[in-house]
Amino acid sequence: MFRETYRKEMEQVLLNERQKERLAGLMAAAPARRTRHVGRTALIAAAVCALCIVTALAASPTLRDILGQSLGSFGPYSQEVEGVSATDQGIRVSVVRALADQSGGTVYLEVQDLTGDRLTEDTQFSSWVRPMAYDPESRTLLARLDFYGTDFLDREEDGMAEVSIGEIWGGEFFEGIPLxxxxxxxxxxxxxxxxxxxxxxxxxxxxxxxxxxxxxxxxxxxxxxxxxxxxxxxxxxxxxxxxxxxxxxxxxxxxxxxxxxxxxxxxxxxxxxxxxxxxxxxxxxxxxxxxxxxxxxxxxxxxxxxxxxxxxxxxxxxxxxxxxxxxLTLQGWIGTRERVEGDWTLRFPLEILPERTVTVNQPVNTKLAETFTLTARSASLRSAPQNGRQGSLQLLPLTVYLEDGTRVTVPRGRCVDAGWESGGTGFNTDTWTFPDPIDPAQVTAFSLGYWYVPLDGDTARPAGWLAELPEPPEDAP
Amino acid sequence: MDSAEAARLVELHGQAVYRLAYARTGSREDAEDVAQETFLRLVRAAPEFRDEDHRRAWLLRVAANCAADLTRSLWRRRRRPLEEAEALGAPSPEPPEEGALAAVLALPERYRTVVHLYYFEEYSAAEIARLLGMREGTVHTRLSRARAMLREILEEGDYV
Structure with a gap:
């Protein structure tokens, strides 16, 4: 049985006596509670705003503008999230917005220091959250978490998502220090x-x-x-x-x-x-x-x-x-504020954009393209390897063709999911994210590289080959 | 913390923490880093425990979080493009393994912790949910998916 075999093999994974002694030695030498002589900006004692109904983000035009710029034309498609926050060690983290479909998206967070001055523009988190902008007046940081498929954001079957942060550390990047x-x-x-x-x-x-x-x-x-x-x-x-x-x-x-x-x-x-x-x-x-x-x-x-x-x-x-x-130069990041450990776990219902799924079931590049899924935000192609040859199609440019004659090309995609199903069949799901929202119902065809697939409702017509690639957008990398 | 108490705690819980870290990271070096960080956090936080089982659960939870954090560290994020660009990496010092352990290490990272806690530490799904701070349904889902993947890897129908 698996359990017995796994146990037997894992029992061979051991700390040896030297490792145990070293570990015990470190524990004995470690101070019980860390004290830091940061000596930087003095902590500013501030009363917690118990009656704060308006979030600090709402009260910060600068951060509000930056959030709006980040969402761009996807603003109307994003989900406003209210009442989801966690406060620990005098720092409050709140989810404020989200934009998502099944292939991925972004969760926007507001991080506010309620009792001190521990945040900076380059604050680092013990998770995939990263800083966007900082308002020193309200001591509030706008941050984001970009996720792809099921990576970097815990998403559950019932639609709940969870962001978990265990450490927040204000600091700054440095670069270009000549050696x-x-x-x-x-x-x-x-x-x-x-x-x-x-x-x-x-x-x-x-x-x-x-x-x-x-x-x-x-x-x-x-x-x-x-x-x-x-x-x-x-x-x-x-x-x-x-x-x-x-x-x-x-x-x-x-x-x-x-x-x-x-x-x-x-x-x-x-x-x-x-x-x-x-x-x-x-x-x-x-x-x-x-x-x-x-x-x-x-x-x-x-x-x-x-x-x-x-x-x-x-x-x-x-x-x-x-x-x-x-x-040669040096670059890196250094903490310039107190390192704060805590527990900021935020769970909220993540709204997923409506999607249109087309059955393709045609071969391309040694793979079988199974389904093509469109949302306002992205296009995803699920494919299965043929003849045992794995790999994704993400490096190819994808173009969607719209009813009004226009088209949108995304130069490169990203593999957001890969694995295997029962029966030993592998699969890849590759996603291309649009620069601006599209209407999935208006898409009449798509092409992947030179491979062109006309669509008819929820099925694909037989594919053909383009004589030349569609031109990518001018600002494509 | 005095040396005797430190040695006692390492003896009682060290292997469990190290094994969970290894199951999660797949690397003995990283597992040692995680074990070290976990026990240092125990010293720094000095929480009160009802009993040793409570302490064990706390340590395993911290180890699971530390192992997850290891893969999220700034270094790994910024170094990742270089690693992806390297066509040949220096071979790992650990030779490839076969068997049930290798199959678990081949699972996506998010499944390995629950598999290890269920099959090795023999926690129930409810206990794993409490220990990791997730919903019991999530634990069941991950175990179910992990079993399906393990079945394919090990190519035996009722192996799990």
């Missing part, structure tokens, strides 16, 4: 040591970090930290080690600063990718905290080869010489 070019010279090999065992990233991790304070420097545009050490270890890996200023040790979250990986990746791709000289296999990084977060060591690991050596996996990294002249 010293002279420290990228190949001969800048620095002394290393092993980070403490609790900083391990797994069995393959030697926990190599630079010894602190070997190349101390100020960093332009970074008041929260300075450069402690920057250079190469014995495996040609570049380390960027920061020294946090006093009071900032806990303000840089794990994995939240890195030497602008996007820039580095592009630099390395431009210089070496596919050139035959070096090919990047993967680009990863590891960060380590030393001395209770006083130092953060980030190790860059651009891998150019993976091989087996003495029965173990070995990685070859980009040679030191390849870094010369690269314009």
């Amino acid at each position: 010293p070019a002279d420290l990228l010279e190949a001969d800048n090999m620095l002394a290393t040591m092993a980070a403490p065992e609790d900083q391990s990233h797994g069995t393959n991790d030697g926990r190599i970090v630079l010894v602190p304070e070997q190349t101390p420097r100020a960093l332009e545009g970074a008041p929260w930290f300075t450069l402690s050490s920057m250079g190469f270890d014995g495996q040609d890996r570049l380390h960027v080690q920061l020294k946090m200023q006093e009071g900032w040790e806990d303000q840089l979250p794990d994995h939240c600063f890195y030497a602008d990986l996007a820039v580095l990746h592009q630099c390395l791709e431009d210089a070496y990718g596919g050139s035959g000289r070096y090919d990047l296999v993967s680009l990863q990084g590891r960060d380590y905290r030393l001395e209770n977060g006083r130092y953060l060591d980030f190790c860059l690991m651009p891998c150019v080869d993976v091989r087996m050596e003495d029965g173990k996996i070995a990685y070859d990294y980009l040679p030191r010489e390849a870094y010369r002249g690269l314009p």
Whole structure:
């Protein structure tokens, strides 16, 4: 039976004695209640508005305008949500609007600090909620949660949706902080040591970090930290080690600063990718905290080869010489306010836009297109693989043709659902989101790439092929 | 918290937390991170418990949330486009597995927690619902769907 087999296999997944000892050691060393010497803007004591009938968002023309701009022409199709809020730790989170169909949508939230000044324009949440705009006068943040299919928003069979937030942290992004070019010279090999065992990233991790304070420097545009050490270890890996200023040790979250990986990746791709000289296999990084977060060591690991050596996996990294002249900068996010843990769980009935579903049941690109579903917001195509070949159609442009002769093209879709049904048949659901609302009843045909499908009510007529692709909109990426 | 009490709690609940985290994340490294964060939250919050069962349920709930948060972290969100762009990743240090555990790890993440709590920790659907703060109907739905998917993966009709 499954239960017995699962139990037997899971019983082999164990913390070993060293791991247990380390865990107990951390618990014994941890303070019972965290205190932070943030020393930033003093908390502003404010009375809770017990008789607030008008939401702070309604009272903030700026945020109201921004919400309106975000919804754009979909405004009339959105759902106004009232009375759904959760307050914890003096911060109230409310759902204010939603726009959704079965393939996805957006939930808009208002976050207000009722007792302090802990929110910022770049506040981070422990969920897929992200900030949009901040009104310091009302201490209110407009935020959004974009969801796709069943990803990122809990949706239940009865139509209820749930947003759950466990942490809210005000801070700011930083970027473009230049790293010293002279420290990228190949001969800048620095002394290393092993980070403490609790900083391990797994069995393959030697926990190599630079010894602190070997190349101390100020960093332009970074008041929260300075450069402690920057250079190469014995495996040609570049380390960027920061020294946090006093009071900032806990303000840089794990994995939240890195030497602008996007820039580095592009630099390395431009210089070496596919050139035959070096090919990047993967680009990863590891960060380590030393001395209770006083130092953060980030190790860059651009891998150019993976091989087996003495029965173990070995990685070859980009040679030191390849870094010369690269314009590396730092970017990341740092908490500039108190980190607030709490429980903000919001459940509300999510209204779904009406849809028109057309049965297609015709082959396209080694798949069987099964159904095509239209709402004012999006078009979705559900397809099943044929001959065992999986994959989605999301990379193709989709065009809908309307009765009045106009057409709307969306250059690229997104796979919002994939899985398999009983009988072992897989499926993909790909969705293309319209820039402006359409009337599903007015759609007479659709095309996916060159594949053109005329529609007749709730069924599709036999498909054909276009001689040329419809032109995408002018502002398409 | 004194060392003896910390060691006692790790001995009592460590494996349960670690296993749930592993079921949810599929990674021993991440599971260790989650276990660490879970027990540190226990120390920081210092809640009152009726008994050890109550403490266990609290720890499992926090572990489930921490594991979910791990995949939502800023790093993972901003790094995701790079990961998706990489045609070849460095091979995982853990070799692929077969069997029931591998089948559970192949499920979409949202199903793994309820499957593990039901089949390994042997909580009822009602208990899982209370523990995770969701409706009992949702738990039943997820278990039902998970069973259907596991059946397909394991290719045995009445295996579950």
